[in-house]
Amino acid sequence: MSPLKKDIRREYLQQRIAMSLEKATMLNARLLEQCKQLDYTNVQYIHIFLPxxxxxxxxxYGIVQWLRETLPQLHLVISRSDLSSGEMLHYLWEESTEIASNHFGxxxxxxxxxxxxxxxxxxxVPxxxxxxxxHRVGYGKGMYDLFLSQCRPSAQKVGLSFFEPVPVIEDTYDGDVALDIVLTPDHIYHFTTK
Known part of the structure; x- marks a missing residue:
């Protein structure tokens, strides 16, 4: 039997935290190169998470810098989470936007x-x-699945991963929203989810 989300979550979080800063820097540079391969032709609003x-x-942040320099006409959007309700509020990221870390960092x-x-x-998507x-494994709060279910079906959902895929996540459920694309340092995966 394939591992469950809780086991996958624990294993991959441990792998990521154990990674050296040098390796993480190299993988981030390669993820940025993959982001440059995406088609931004019909894109006006991009939601991006802050790490x-x-x-x-x-x-x-490297992706944000590249997008702002290369495609300044795009509008970047970031979110604030309400952990008590499970909702996310989304804000246009402008020069006047103040950013602060919440109590979870x-x-x-x-x-x-x-x-x-x-x-x-x-x-x-993180x-x-x-x-x-x-299908993705996040931190288990379901906030991104709720948020993604509120987006238009045509909106592209792009995951960013340091690691290649596991074969199957067994315990997905109807509320899980699959991704359209996942970028890893070495590959770009396209999925048929529509």
Missing amino acids: ISGKLEADT IPEPVNGRLITPDQLDLIF LLAFDERG
Whole structure:
């Protein structure tokens, strides 16, 4: 039997935290190169997560810098989580947007203009692991699945992973939202989820 989400979550979080800073820097540089291969032709609003440094998430700040320099017409959106309700609020990331870490170490906007999920064209999604069908394992709160279910079906859901896929995540359920694309340092995986 394939491992369950809780086992995958524990294993991949341990692998990521044990990674050297040099290796993480190299993998982040390769993820950035993969991001440059995506088609941004019909994209206006991109939702991007900001990394939790203590959990050694993919460093999206390099992606943000590249997007701002190369495609300045795009609008970047970041979110603030309400852990009591499981909801996420999304804000346009402008020069005036203040960002502060919450008590979990998650960088979040303090202020800004609200953006609704149906305005988003592309969403970069954090994950710990994913499988060959495009299902992901996150931290287990279900916040991203709820958020992704509020987005248009045509919005591209793009996962960023340091690791290659596991064959199958057995305990997916109807509320899990599969990804359209996952970028790893060595591959770009496309899934048929629509």
